[in-house]
Amino acid sequence: MIDFALKTLPFLWEGLTVTLYVSAMVVALSLVAGVLMGIGFTYGPRWLRFLLRVYSDILRGTPLLVLIFSVYYLMPFAGVNLNPLPAAVIALSAFKTAHVGEIVRGALQSIAAGQTDAAKAIGLTFAQRLAYVILPQGLRRFLPPWVNSVTEAVKGSSLVSLVGIVDLMLASQQVIGRTYEPMPVYVLAAFMYFLINYSLSVASRRLEARYAYIRE
Protein backbone atom coordinates (compact mmCIF):
# COMPACT_ATOMS: atom_id res chain seq x y z
CA MET A 1 0.00 0.00 0.00
CA ILE A 2 2.71 2.46 1.02
CA ASP A 3 4.86 1.13 -1.77
CA PHE A 4 2.02 1.76 -4.19
CA ALA A 5 1.53 5.30 -2.90
CA LEU A 6 5.24 6.03 -3.28
CA LYS A 7 5.18 4.79 -6.86
CA THR A 8 2.20 6.89 -7.91
CA LEU A 9 3.23 9.97 -5.99
CA PRO A 10 5.59 11.42 -8.65
CA PHE A 11 2.78 11.35 -11.25
CA LEU A 12 0.29 12.93 -8.90
CA TRP A 13 2.88 15.48 -7.88
CA GLU A 14 3.29 16.55 -11.49
CA GLY A 15 -0.48 16.93 -11.78
CA LEU A 16 -0.57 18.84 -8.53
CA THR A 17 1.86 21.43 -9.87
CA VAL A 18 -0.44 21.98 -12.87
CA THR A 19 -3.43 22.31 -10.54
CA LEU A 20 -1.55 24.86 -8.45
CA TYR A 21 -0.39 26.70 -11.56
CA VAL A 22 -3.90 26.92 -13.02
CA SER A 23 -5.36 27.96 -9.66
CA ALA A 24 -2.70 30.63 -9.15
CA MET A 25 -3.29 32.07 -12.61
CA VAL A 26 -7.04 32.13 -12.09
CA VAL A 27 -6.76 33.65 -8.63
CA ALA A 28 -4.37 36.38 -9.81
CA LEU A 29 -6.37 37.29 -12.94
CA SER A 30 -9.70 37.25 -11.18
CA LEU A 31 -8.33 39.32 -8.30
CA VAL A 32 -7.27 42.17 -10.59
CA ALA A 33 -10.40 42.04 -12.74
CA GLY A 34 -12.67 41.46 -9.74
CA VAL A 35 -11.37 44.48 -7.82
CA LEU A 36 -11.90 46.70 -10.88
CA MET A 37 -15.33 45.18 -11.30
CA GLY A 38 -16.24 45.77 -7.66
CA ILE A 39 -15.15 49.41 -7.90
CA GLY A 40 -17.20 49.79 -11.09
CA PHE A 41 -20.13 48.16 -9.33
CA THR A 42 -19.99 50.64 -6.47
CA TYR A 43 -18.93 53.92 -8.07
CA GLY A 44 -19.57 53.46 -11.78
CA PRO A 45 -22.24 55.23 -13.81
CA ARG A 46 -25.58 53.53 -14.15
CA TRP A 47 -24.94 51.93 -17.57
CA LEU A 48 -21.70 50.40 -16.30
CA ARG A 49 -23.37 49.01 -13.20
CA PHE A 50 -26.09 47.54 -15.40
CA LEU A 51 -23.55 45.88 -17.72
CA LEU A 52 -21.61 44.49 -14.77
CA ARG A 53 -24.81 43.17 -13.23
CA VAL A 54 -25.70 41.38 -16.47
CA TYR A 55 -22.18 39.95 -16.74
CA SER A 56 -22.13 38.81 -13.14
CA ASP A 57 -25.57 37.20 -13.24
CA ILE A 58 -24.94 35.38 -16.50
CA LEU A 59 -21.56 34.07 -15.41
CA ARG A 60 -22.69 33.01 -11.96
CA GLY A 61 -25.82 31.42 -13.43
CA THR A 62 -23.88 29.16 -15.78
CA PRO A 63 -22.46 25.84 -14.65
CA LEU A 64 -18.69 26.17 -14.65
CA LEU A 65 -18.26 23.10 -16.81
CA VAL A 66 -20.63 24.49 -19.47
CA LEU A 67 -18.64 27.71 -19.40
CA ILE A 68 -15.33 25.91 -19.90
CA PHE A 69 -16.71 23.87 -22.80
CA SER A 70 -18.35 26.94 -24.33
CA VAL A 71 -15.17 29.00 -24.22
CA TYR A 72 -13.12 26.08 -25.49
CA TYR A 73 -15.43 25.36 -28.42
CA LEU A 74 -16.76 28.85 -29.20
CA MET A 75 -13.45 30.71 -29.24
CA PRO A 76 -12.32 29.18 -32.56
CA PHE A 77 -15.68 30.24 -33.99
CA ALA A 78 -14.84 33.82 -32.99
CA GLY A 79 -11.57 33.46 -34.85
CA VAL A 80 -9.33 32.81 -31.85
CA ASN A 81 -7.66 29.43 -31.74
CA LEU A 82 -6.70 28.57 -28.22
CA ASN A 83 -4.95 25.67 -26.60
CA PRO A 84 -6.94 23.98 -23.87
CA LEU A 85 -4.89 25.56 -21.09
CA PRO A 86 -5.45 29.25 -21.94
CA ALA A 87 -9.08 28.54 -22.81
CA ALA A 88 -9.68 26.88 -19.45
CA VAL A 89 -7.83 29.62 -17.57
CA ILE A 90 -9.90 32.28 -19.35
CA ALA A 91 -13.17 30.48 -18.57
CA LEU A 92 -12.28 29.90 -14.92
CA SER A 93 -11.04 33.48 -14.49
CA ALA A 94 -14.14 34.96 -16.11
CA PHE A 95 -16.27 32.89 -13.72
CA LYS A 96 -14.17 33.76 -10.70
CA THR A 97 -14.10 37.45 -11.59
CA ALA A 98 -17.87 37.63 -11.20
CA HIS A 99 -17.59 36.14 -7.70
CA VAL A 100 -14.65 38.32 -6.64
CA GLY A 101 -16.46 41.36 -8.04
CA GLU A 102 -19.45 40.62 -5.81
CA ILE A 103 -17.22 40.17 -2.76
CA VAL A 104 -15.48 43.51 -3.48
CA ARG A 105 -18.83 45.21 -4.01
CA GLY A 106 -20.09 43.88 -0.70
CA ALA A 107 -16.92 44.99 1.08
CA LEU A 108 -16.99 48.50 -0.41
CA GLN A 109 -20.68 49.03 0.20
CA SER A 110 -20.35 47.94 3.82
CA ILE A 111 -18.18 50.95 4.59
CA ALA A 112 -20.16 53.70 6.26
CA ALA A 113 -21.10 56.63 4.01
CA GLY A 114 -19.70 58.98 6.65
CA GLN A 115 -16.20 57.78 5.79
CA THR A 116 -16.58 58.97 2.19
CA ASP A 117 -18.15 62.24 3.33
CA ALA A 118 -15.34 62.88 5.79
CA ALA A 119 -12.72 62.10 3.14
CA LYS A 120 -14.45 64.49 0.75
CA ALA A 121 -14.63 67.15 3.46
CA ILE A 122 -10.85 67.14 3.95
CA GLY A 123 -10.43 67.57 0.21
CA LEU A 124 -9.26 64.16 -1.00
CA THR A 125 -9.74 63.36 -4.67
CA PHE A 126 -11.63 60.22 -5.70
CA ALA A 127 -8.41 58.26 -6.20
CA GLN A 128 -7.08 59.40 -2.83
CA ARG A 129 -10.35 58.56 -1.08
CA LEU A 130 -10.20 55.11 -2.58
CA ALA A 131 -6.52 54.52 -1.82
CA TYR A 132 -6.33 55.94 1.70
CA VAL A 133 -9.81 55.58 3.15
CA ILE A 134 -12.10 53.11 1.43
CA LEU A 135 -9.83 50.31 0.21
CA PRO A 136 -7.84 49.83 3.44
CA GLN A 137 -11.05 49.46 5.39
CA GLY A 138 -12.69 47.39 2.70
CA LEU A 139 -9.71 45.04 2.70
CA ARG A 140 -10.62 43.70 6.13
CA ARG A 141 -14.07 42.76 4.97
CA PHE A 142 -12.81 41.49 1.66
CA LEU A 143 -10.03 39.17 2.81
CA PRO A 144 -11.90 36.43 4.72
CA PRO A 145 -14.52 35.66 2.04
CA TRP A 146 -11.91 36.04 -0.69
CA VAL A 147 -9.49 33.55 0.86
CA ASN A 148 -12.45 31.22 1.17
CA SER A 149 -13.27 31.75 -2.49
CA VAL A 150 -9.73 30.71 -3.41
CA THR A 151 -10.69 27.19 -2.29
CA GLU A 152 -13.49 27.36 -4.87
CA ALA A 153 -10.91 28.22 -7.52
CA VAL A 154 -8.75 25.24 -6.54
CA LYS A 155 -11.75 22.94 -6.60
CA GLY A 156 -12.97 24.43 -9.88
CA SER A 157 -9.56 23.87 -11.45
CA SER A 158 -10.28 20.13 -11.33
CA LEU A 159 -12.68 20.69 -14.24
CA VAL A 160 -9.82 21.54 -16.59
CA SER A 161 -9.08 17.82 -16.65
CA LEU A 162 -12.17 17.46 -18.85
CA VAL A 163 -10.62 19.46 -21.69
CA GLY A 164 -7.51 17.33 -21.49
CA ILE A 165 -5.17 19.26 -19.23
CA VAL A 166 -3.19 16.87 -17.04
CA ASP A 167 -3.87 18.37 -13.64
CA LEU A 168 -4.08 16.43 -10.38
CA MET A 169 -7.48 15.09 -11.39
CA LEU A 170 -6.46 13.78 -14.82
CA ALA A 171 -3.08 12.60 -13.51
CA SER A 172 -4.86 10.39 -10.99
CA GLN A 173 -7.18 9.13 -13.75
CA GLN A 174 -4.14 8.22 -15.83
CA VAL A 175 -2.47 6.42 -12.95
CA ILE A 176 -5.69 4.48 -12.41
CA GLY A 177 -5.79 3.65 -16.11
CA ARG A 178 -2.46 1.91 -15.67
CA THR A 179 -2.86 0.33 -12.24
CA TYR A 180 -6.60 -0.43 -12.06
CA GLU A 181 -6.55 0.57 -8.41
CA PRO A 182 -9.03 3.45 -8.23
CA MET A 183 -9.55 3.75 -4.50
CA PRO A 184 -6.03 4.43 -3.18
CA VAL A 185 -5.26 6.88 -5.96
CA TYR A 186 -8.48 8.84 -5.52
CA VAL A 187 -7.99 8.92 -1.77
CA LEU A 188 -4.46 10.20 -2.25
CA ALA A 189 -5.66 12.90 -4.66
CA ALA A 190 -8.50 13.81 -2.33
CA PHE A 191 -6.02 14.14 0.50
CA MET A 192 -3.90 16.54 -1.59
CA TYR A 193 -6.88 18.71 -2.50
CA PHE A 194 -8.05 18.61 1.08
CA LEU A 195 -4.68 19.72 2.42
CA ILE A 196 -4.59 22.78 0.16
CA ASN A 197 -8.19 23.79 0.68
CA TYR A 198 -8.41 23.06 4.37
CA SER A 199 -5.42 25.24 5.13
CA LEU A 200 -7.06 28.01 3.10
CA SER A 201 -10.36 27.62 4.97
CA VAL A 202 -8.53 27.74 8.29
CA ALA A 203 -6.70 30.88 7.16
CA SER A 204 -10.05 32.40 6.16
CA ARG A 205 -11.55 31.63 9.55
CA ARG A 206 -8.51 33.07 11.36
CA LEU A 207 -8.73 36.28 9.32
CA GLU A 208 -12.42 36.53 10.04
CA ALA A 209 -11.86 36.15 13.79
CA ARG A 210 -9.08 38.70 13.63
CA TYR A 211 -11.17 41.31 11.86
CA ALA A 212 -14.35 40.50 13.77
CA TYR A 213 -14.08 43.61 15.94
CA ILE A 214 -14.88 45.83 13.00
CA ARG A 215 -18.00 43.88 12.06
CA GLU A 216 -20.66 45.79 13.95
Add this chain to the structure above:
Amino acid sequence: MDYHLNFNFVWKYADKLWWGLALSIELAFISILIGCVIGLALALAHSGGGRVVRSCVTAYVEFVRNVPLLLLIYLIFYGVPSIGGFAYDATESFVATLAVYSGAYLVEVFRAGLDAVPKGVIDASKAIGLTPWQRFVSVRLPIMLRIVLPSLSNVLISLFKDTSLASVIAVPELLYGANWIKTNTFRQVEVWLVVWPMYLVTGYLILVALRQVERRFSLNRQR
Protein backbone atom coordinates in the same frame (compact mmCIF):
# COMPACT_ATOMS: atom_id res chain seq x y z
CA MET B 1 -15.39 33.62 -41.16
CA ASP B 2 -16.84 30.96 -43.41
CA TYR B 3 -18.87 29.20 -40.79
CA HIS B 4 -22.61 29.16 -41.28
CA LEU B 5 -24.77 28.61 -38.28
CA ASN B 6 -27.18 25.77 -38.81
CA PHE B 7 -29.39 24.93 -35.91
CA ASN B 8 -31.36 22.23 -37.72
CA PHE B 9 -29.22 19.49 -36.26
CA VAL B 10 -29.80 20.80 -32.77
CA TRP B 11 -33.56 20.94 -33.31
CA LYS B 12 -33.51 17.46 -34.79
CA TYR B 13 -32.10 16.04 -31.59
CA ALA B 14 -33.77 18.56 -29.31
CA ASP B 15 -35.54 15.81 -27.37
CA LYS B 16 -32.13 14.75 -26.04
CA LEU B 17 -31.77 18.23 -24.59
CA TRP B 18 -35.30 18.40 -23.17
CA TRP B 19 -35.08 15.00 -21.53
CA GLY B 20 -31.61 15.88 -20.35
CA LEU B 21 -32.91 19.07 -18.79
CA ALA B 22 -35.75 17.19 -17.12
CA LEU B 23 -33.27 14.70 -15.70
CA SER B 24 -31.00 17.52 -14.48
CA ILE B 25 -33.85 19.10 -12.56
CA GLU B 26 -34.91 15.72 -11.23
CA LEU B 27 -31.38 14.90 -10.07
CA ALA B 28 -31.11 18.22 -8.26
CA PHE B 29 -34.45 17.75 -6.48
CA ILE B 30 -33.90 14.13 -5.43
CA SER B 31 -30.39 14.90 -4.24
CA ILE B 32 -31.46 17.86 -2.15
CA LEU B 33 -34.25 15.80 -0.57
CA ILE B 34 -31.81 13.09 0.51
CA GLY B 35 -29.27 15.78 1.36
CA CYS B 36 -31.81 17.45 3.65
CA VAL B 37 -32.33 14.21 5.54
CA ILE B 38 -28.56 13.75 5.94
CA GLY B 39 -28.07 17.41 6.83
CA LEU B 40 -30.87 17.53 9.39
CA ALA B 41 -29.87 14.26 11.04
CA LEU B 42 -26.25 15.34 11.31
CA ALA B 43 -27.14 18.84 12.49
CA LEU B 44 -29.19 17.30 15.30
CA ALA B 45 -26.43 14.79 16.05
CA HIS B 46 -23.96 17.64 16.18
CA SER B 47 -26.03 19.74 18.58
CA GLY B 48 -27.06 16.81 20.80
CA GLY B 49 -24.18 14.37 20.52
CA GLY B 50 -20.96 13.95 22.44
CA ARG B 51 -17.52 15.01 21.37
CA VAL B 52 -16.90 11.95 19.18
CA VAL B 53 -20.11 12.46 17.20
CA ARG B 54 -19.31 16.12 16.84
CA SER B 55 -15.86 15.57 15.44
CA CYS B 56 -17.19 12.91 13.06
CA VAL B 57 -19.75 15.37 11.69
CA THR B 58 -17.12 18.09 11.42
CA ALA B 59 -14.73 15.72 9.63
CA TYR B 60 -17.44 14.80 7.11
CA VAL B 61 -18.35 18.42 6.47
CA GLU B 62 -14.76 19.58 6.12
CA PHE B 63 -13.80 16.69 3.88
CA VAL B 64 -16.66 17.17 1.44
CA ARG B 65 -16.36 20.94 1.36
CA ASN B 66 -12.65 20.91 0.65
CA VAL B 67 -12.54 18.32 -2.11
CA PRO B 68 -13.67 18.99 -5.70
CA LEU B 69 -17.10 17.61 -6.56
CA LEU B 70 -15.63 15.97 -9.65
CA LEU B 71 -13.30 13.91 -7.44
CA LEU B 72 -16.20 12.88 -5.21
CA ILE B 73 -18.13 11.74 -8.28
CA TYR B 74 -15.23 9.59 -9.47
CA LEU B 75 -14.54 8.36 -5.96
CA ILE B 76 -18.08 7.15 -5.46
CA PHE B 77 -18.65 5.85 -8.99
CA TYR B 78 -15.30 4.12 -9.64
CA GLY B 79 -13.63 3.95 -6.23
CA VAL B 80 -16.26 2.68 -3.83
CA PRO B 81 -17.50 -0.27 -5.96
CA SER B 82 -13.89 -1.36 -6.53
CA ILE B 83 -13.41 -2.10 -2.84
CA GLY B 84 -17.04 -2.88 -2.01
CA GLY B 85 -17.35 -5.58 -4.65
CA PHE B 86 -20.61 -4.25 -6.04
CA ALA B 87 -21.69 -1.96 -8.85
CA TYR B 88 -24.44 0.53 -9.30
CA ASP B 89 -25.55 2.47 -12.32
CA ALA B 90 -24.28 5.94 -13.00
CA THR B 91 -27.48 7.77 -12.11
CA GLU B 92 -27.80 6.14 -8.69
CA SER B 93 -24.17 6.77 -7.99
CA PHE B 94 -24.49 10.41 -9.00
CA VAL B 95 -27.56 10.96 -6.82
CA ALA B 96 -25.67 9.39 -3.92
CA THR B 97 -22.71 11.70 -4.58
CA LEU B 98 -24.78 14.83 -4.89
CA ALA B 99 -26.76 13.90 -1.75
CA VAL B 100 -23.56 13.38 0.24
CA TYR B 101 -22.19 16.60 -1.20
CA SER B 102 -25.25 18.72 -0.49
CA GLY B 103 -25.64 17.07 2.91
CA ALA B 104 -22.33 18.58 3.99
CA TYR B 105 -23.48 22.06 3.04
CA LEU B 106 -26.94 21.56 4.53
CA VAL B 107 -25.55 20.49 7.92
CA GLU B 108 -24.21 24.01 8.32
CA VAL B 109 -27.46 25.53 7.04
CA PHE B 110 -29.60 23.51 9.45
CA ARG B 111 -27.27 24.13 12.38
CA ALA B 112 -27.53 27.87 11.85
CA GLY B 113 -31.30 27.49 11.42
CA LEU B 114 -31.73 25.52 14.64
CA ASP B 115 -29.68 28.11 16.51
CA ALA B 116 -31.82 30.89 15.09
CA VAL B 117 -35.10 29.53 16.50
CA PRO B 118 -35.98 32.01 19.28
CA LYS B 119 -35.41 30.61 22.78
CA GLY B 120 -38.68 32.12 24.00
CA VAL B 121 -40.71 29.95 21.63
CA ILE B 122 -39.07 26.78 22.94
CA ASP B 123 -39.64 27.90 26.53
CA ALA B 124 -43.26 28.68 25.73
CA SER B 125 -43.79 25.24 24.23
CA LYS B 126 -42.26 23.68 27.35
CA ALA B 127 -44.55 25.78 29.50
CA ILE B 128 -47.69 24.51 27.78
CA GLY B 129 -46.50 20.97 28.44
CA LEU B 130 -45.42 19.65 25.03
CA THR B 131 -43.20 16.57 25.11
CA PRO B 132 -39.68 16.93 23.66
CA TRP B 133 -40.80 15.14 20.48
CA GLN B 134 -43.82 17.42 20.07
CA ARG B 135 -41.63 20.43 20.75
CA PHE B 136 -39.29 19.33 18.00
CA VAL B 137 -41.86 18.33 15.37
CA SER B 138 -44.41 21.06 15.78
CA VAL B 139 -42.33 23.97 17.04
CA ARG B 140 -38.61 23.84 16.34
CA LEU B 141 -38.73 22.08 12.98
CA PRO B 142 -41.34 24.26 11.24
CA ILE B 143 -39.79 27.50 12.45
CA MET B 144 -36.33 26.30 11.49
CA LEU B 145 -37.49 25.27 8.01
CA ARG B 146 -38.96 28.69 7.40
CA ILE B 147 -35.75 30.35 8.53
CA VAL B 148 -33.51 28.26 6.27
CA LEU B 149 -35.73 28.40 3.19
CA PRO B 150 -33.68 31.07 1.36
CA SER B 151 -30.46 29.10 1.98
CA LEU B 152 -32.16 25.93 0.78
CA SER B 153 -33.11 27.52 -2.51
CA ASN B 154 -29.55 28.76 -3.01
CA VAL B 155 -28.27 25.23 -2.44
CA LEU B 156 -30.84 23.86 -4.88
CA ILE B 157 -29.83 26.30 -7.63
CA SER B 158 -26.19 25.48 -7.15
CA LEU B 159 -26.99 21.74 -7.20
CA PHE B 160 -28.87 22.22 -10.45
CA LYS B 161 -25.72 23.71 -11.95
CA ASP B 162 -23.62 20.92 -10.47
CA THR B 163 -25.72 18.28 -12.20
CA SER B 164 -23.79 19.21 -15.34
CA LEU B 165 -20.89 17.21 -13.87
CA ALA B 166 -22.98 14.04 -14.13
CA SER B 167 -22.12 13.96 -17.82
CA VAL B 168 -18.60 12.76 -16.97
CA ILE B 169 -19.96 9.41 -15.78
CA ALA B 170 -22.45 9.27 -18.68
CA VAL B 171 -25.64 10.17 -16.86
CA PRO B 172 -27.85 11.37 -19.72
CA GLU B 173 -28.54 14.85 -18.38
CA LEU B 174 -28.48 18.13 -20.30
CA LEU B 175 -24.73 18.49 -20.78
CA TYR B 176 -24.48 14.84 -21.79
CA GLY B 177 -27.15 15.44 -24.43
CA ALA B 178 -25.19 18.45 -25.63
CA ASN B 179 -22.00 16.41 -25.87
CA TRP B 180 -23.87 13.67 -27.72
CA ILE B 181 -25.16 16.10 -30.35
CA LYS B 182 -21.73 17.69 -30.57
CA THR B 183 -19.93 14.41 -31.25
CA ASN B 184 -22.56 13.09 -33.63
CA THR B 185 -23.23 16.17 -35.76
CA PHE B 186 -20.09 18.30 -35.17
CA ARG B 187 -22.38 21.29 -34.72
CA GLN B 188 -20.64 22.32 -31.53
CA VAL B 189 -21.07 26.06 -31.85
CA GLU B 190 -24.83 25.76 -32.23
CA VAL B 191 -25.07 23.25 -29.39
CA TRP B 192 -23.31 25.52 -26.91
CA LEU B 193 -25.33 28.52 -28.07
CA VAL B 194 -28.49 26.57 -27.22
CA VAL B 195 -27.39 24.75 -24.07
CA TRP B 196 -25.89 27.73 -22.29
CA PRO B 197 -29.18 29.72 -22.35
CA MET B 198 -31.06 26.57 -21.37
CA TYR B 199 -29.06 26.32 -18.14
CA LEU B 200 -29.35 30.06 -17.52
CA VAL B 201 -33.07 30.33 -18.10
CA THR B 202 -33.91 27.19 -16.15
CA GLY B 203 -31.79 28.29 -13.23
CA TYR B 204 -33.45 31.68 -13.33
CA LEU B 205 -36.96 30.18 -13.47
CA ILE B 206 -36.21 27.90 -10.52
CA LEU B 207 -34.95 30.94 -8.65
CA VAL B 208 -38.09 32.97 -9.40
CA ALA B 209 -40.35 30.09 -8.35
CA LEU B 210 -38.43 29.57 -5.11
CA ARG B 211 -38.55 33.28 -4.29
CA GLN B 212 -42.35 33.03 -4.50
CA VAL B 213 -42.31 30.09 -2.10
CA GLU B 214 -39.98 31.96 0.22
CA ARG B 215 -42.26 34.97 0.26
CA ARG B 216 -45.23 32.76 1.01
CA PHE B 217 -43.51 31.14 4.00
CA SER B 218 -41.38 34.03 5.21
CA LEU B 219 -41.58 34.67 8.94
CA ASN B 220 -41.62 38.44 8.40
CA ARG B 221 -44.57 38.27 6.03
CA GLN B 222 -46.94 41.19 6.23
CA ARG B 223 -50.28 39.94 7.46
